[in-house]
Amino acid sequence: xxxxxxxxxxxxxxxxxxxxxxxxxxxxxxxxxxxxxxxxxxxxxxxxxxxxxxxxxxxxxxxxxxxxxxxxxxxxxxxxxxxxxxxxxxxxxxxxxxxxxxxxxxxxxxxxxxxxxxxxxxxxxxxxxxxxxxxxxxxxxxxxxxxxxxxxxxxxxxxxxxxxxxxxxxxxxxxxxxxxxxxxxxxxxxxxxxxxxxxxxxxxxxxxxxxxxxxxxxxxxxxxxxxxxxxxxxxxxxxxxxxxxxxxxxxxxxxxxxxxxxxxxxxxxxxxxxxxxxxxxxxxxxxxxxxxxxxxxxxxxxxxxxxxxxxxxxxxxxxxxxxxxxxxxxxxxxxxxxxxxxxxxxxxxxxxxxxxxxxxxxxxxxxxxxxxxxxxxxxxxxxxxxxxxxxxxxxxxxxxxxxxxxxxxxxxxxxxxxxxxxxxxxxxxxxxxxxxxxxxxxxxxxxxxxxxxxxxxxxxxxxxxxxxxxxxxxxxxxxxxxxxxxxxxxxxxxxxxxxxxxxxxxxxxxxxxxxxxxxxxxxxxxxxxxxxxxxxxxxxxxxxxx
Numbered sequence: 001x002x003x004x005x006x007x008x009x010x011x012x013x014x015x016x017x018x019x020x021x022x023x024x025x026x027x028x029x030x031x032x033x034x035x036x037x038x039x040x041x042x043x044x045x046x047x048x049x050x051x052x053x054x055x056x057x058x059x060x061x062x063x064x065x066x067x068x069x070x071x072x073x074x075x076x077x078x079x080x081x082x083x084x085x086x087x088x089x090x091x092x093x094x095x096x097x098x099x100x101x102x103x104x105x106x107x108x109x110x111x112x113x114x115x116x117x118x119x120x121x122x123x124x125x126x127x128x129x130x131x132x133x134x135x136x137x138x139x140x141x142x143x144x145x146x147x148x149x150x151x152x153x154x155x156x157x158x159x160x161x162x163x164x165x166x167x168x169x170x171x172x173x174x175x176x177x178x179x180x181x182x183x184x185x186x187x188x189x190x191x192x193x194x195x196x197x198x199x200x201x202x203x204x205x206x207x208x209x210x211x212x213x214x215x216x217x218x219x220x221x222x223x224x225x226x227x228x229x230x231x232x233x234x235x236x237x238x239x240x241x242x243x244x245x246x247x248x249x250x251x252x253x254x255x256x257x258x259x260x261x262x263x264x265x266x267x268x269x270x271x272x273x274x275x276x277x278x279x280x281x282x283x284x285x286x287x288x289x290x291x292x293x294x295x296x297x298x299x300x301x302x303x304x305x306x307x308x309x310x311x312x313x314x315x316x317x318x319x320x321x322x323x324x325x326x327x328x329x330x331x332x333x334x335x336x337x338x339x340x341x342x343x344x345x346x347x348x349x350x351x352x353x354x355x356x357x358x359x360x361x362x363x364x365x366x367x368x369x370x371x372x373x374x375x376x377x378x379x380x381x382x383x384x385x386x387x388x389x390x391x392x393x394x395x396x397x398x399x400x401x402x403x404x405x406x407x408x409x410x411x412x413x414x415x416x417x418x419x420x421x422x423x424x425x426x427x428x429x430x431x432x433x434x435x436x437x438x439x440x441x442x443x444x445x446x447x448x449x450x451x452x453x454x455x456x457x458x459x460x461x462x463x464x465x466x467x468x469x470x471x472x473x474x475x476x477x478x479x480x481x482x483x484x485x486x487x488x489x490x491x492x493x494x495x496x497x498x499x500x501x502x503x504x505x506x507x508x509x510x511x512x513x514x515x516x517x518x519x520x521x522x523x524x525x526x527x528x529x530x531x532x533x534x535x536x537x538x539x540x541x542x543x544x545x546x
Contacts, residue, residue: 059083059097059535060123060464062110062455063130066471066527067101071518079519082528083535090532095539098123107131107451108139114455115147118462125538126459127531129469129496131478134448141447144454146377147461230262237495239269257283257298264302268537280306291319297328307538309336327356331367338374341463346374365394372405373490380405388415391429404488406450409439445477452485467534468493472500472512472519472527492534499530 061067061080069078076082080099087095100117102109110130118126230242230249243266249259260279267276283299296319303312316332323329334349350371357364368390376383383405412433416426433439439446452468459466468486470478474497486493503526504512512523519527 056094056096057124057539058121059095060117060121060126061097061099061101061531062114062117062126062128063101064105064110064133065101065103065518066132067099067129068103069099069101069524070103071514071516072521072524074521077521077524079524079527079531082525083531086528086532087535090536092536092539095124095535104133104137105130106133106137106139107448107455108142111142111144111451111454111458114458115144115462118147118458118464122462123464125535126464126466127469127494127535128452128455128466129471130455131448131452131481132471132475134444135475135477138444139447139451141450142454143450144458147458230266234265234269237269239266242266243270255286257286257295260286261298261302261305265305268305271533271537273537276306287315287319291322293319293323293326293329296323297326297332300329300332304332304336309339312336313340325356327353327363327367330356331370334374335370339460341461343374343378347378350374361393365390368394370490376405384411385415385418388412388419388429391432392416392419392421392425404433406453407433409434442477445481448477449481449485452481453489456485456489456491465538466491467538469531470494470496472496472523473517492538494530494534496527496530500526503529 059080061083065071067078067080069075069081072078078099080097080101084097087093087097098117098121100113107130110128117123230245233239233242233245243263246259246262246266249256250263253259260283263279264276267273267279280299280302283295283302286295287299296315300312300316300319303309303315312332313336316329316336320326320329320333330349330353334346334353337343337349338346350367353367354364354371357367368386372383372386372390375386384407387405409430412430413426416429421429456466456468468482468491470482470493479497482493483495500512500523512520512526514520
């Protein structure tokens with residue numbers, strides 16, 4: 001008597017039905033996700049104004065859902081659109097705003113699209129708020145070729161004449177990654193601001209261009225830190241302390257040009273443009289009446305802090321004929337020429353600046369780091385040697401990793417061997433570089449750091465000025481990476497969370513955030529105000545200004 005196979009066949013059918021239902025559900029989910037992505041894609045890269053880059057200066061806002069406006073009741077309340085409205089209300093009809101953002105976008109995707117956007121819009125300023133989604137999406141590292149303008153970008157810039165191509169990918173897999181990241185604490189923004197303000201990251205010593213615009217800490221903040229000099233206070237993002245210290249110095253030495261130049265940076269950081277301009281005017285008069293190398297150097301530095309690079313270059317060129325051994329003047333010529341893409345002049349001037357620095361290892365270290373940046377595209381090994389020498393001679397380990405070139409551990413060891421560095425110092429240099437470049441850190445943070453570096457470099461090569469931003473809510477990897485890259489590349493950055501805390505002033509944060517942690521209409525309005533204040537300080541009136 002044989003055993004009936006029916007129960008076994010029944011189980012097989014059940015398994016087949018389960019597999020079919022699962023596949024069907026996944027297929028339906030994938031179809032829905034693709035359709036949703038297509039709808040979002042069709043609305044991407046929409047200018048907040050109908051004007052083109054030909055008849056007005058343009059601000060480009062690059063980012064993810066926080067730039068796109070997730071959480072708003074209408075697209076007109078996204079921060080780029082509200083930024084456009086604020087600029088118009090302030091009489092700045094000469095500036096147009098363009099938003100290039102998509103929900104879920106990570107740093108690789110932002111970098112992939114950047115050259116096309118730079119070609120199409122030719123922006124004066126580029127505000128970059130990206131990195132939140134890198135924690136869960138774990139993008140592979142992308143290394144773009146050096147930006148060469150419209151000719152080299154033409155192959156990737158179908159978007160320059162219309163839209164970028166729709167990205168085909170398995171969105172169900174992407175959703176799974178997002179859910180996993182959410183469960184691990186990295187996929188959601190949370191539900192508003194936490195109590196207090198996160199610690200501020202250190203800024204570049206003496207590099208006013210890398211100092212974020214910042215205001216006096218909100219009531220209830222920690223007591224004033226003890227600082228040894230005003231520049232240390234600037235690095236700690238406390239321009240209020242720096243201002244008091246420089247003002248005290250002027251009581252003892254009323255004609256100290258460097259104190260007046262420092263006050264320009266402090267006043268700018270506090271939003272006191274009128275006071276900053278007064279100190280610049282004082283320096284102009286000093287140079288006219290009592291010309292000296294220190295006075296000329298201080299004036300050039302103050303003009304650079306004010307963003308008046310053209311005047312700074314003119315003053316430096318005029319004064320260096322009278323003071324040809326002034327390292328400060330040669331450095332100013334080098335840096336402004338570099339920003340203007342006059343690389344031959346920049347390299348010659350930075351070499352001259354180094355040649356005239358004697359008995360000042362700290363100052364030499366600062367100039368060596370700029371030397372490293374200016375030579376980086378021409379001679380990578382020379383760039384690495386300059387930065388390594390800065391570490392060896394300057395004692396700059398506690399002052400942040402600004403100007404650091406990308407390299408491997410093996411390349412660094414070869415350079416250190418050339419310098420015949422003592423083992424203890426060589427070990428310290430290697431530890432510093434490992435921390436700065438993320439050799440021993442998480443892979444996605446190192447990738448984010450590298451992508452942000454390339455974003456900065458491509459913006460500069462296109463003649464645009466990048467400004468990096470953190471988010472209105474703190475994401476640890478962004479809070480650490482953005483200032484590190486900004487200081488490394490010597491570009492401005494905006495620490496958004498403390499500015500939100502200051503403006504909230506005890507108000508209910510739930511009015512400014514939606515439950516999933518994105519901003520509400522009011523929250524994006526606050527973000528637009530922060531960016532508008534920064535943009536107004538960086539752009540002078542005049543149509544078509546780059």
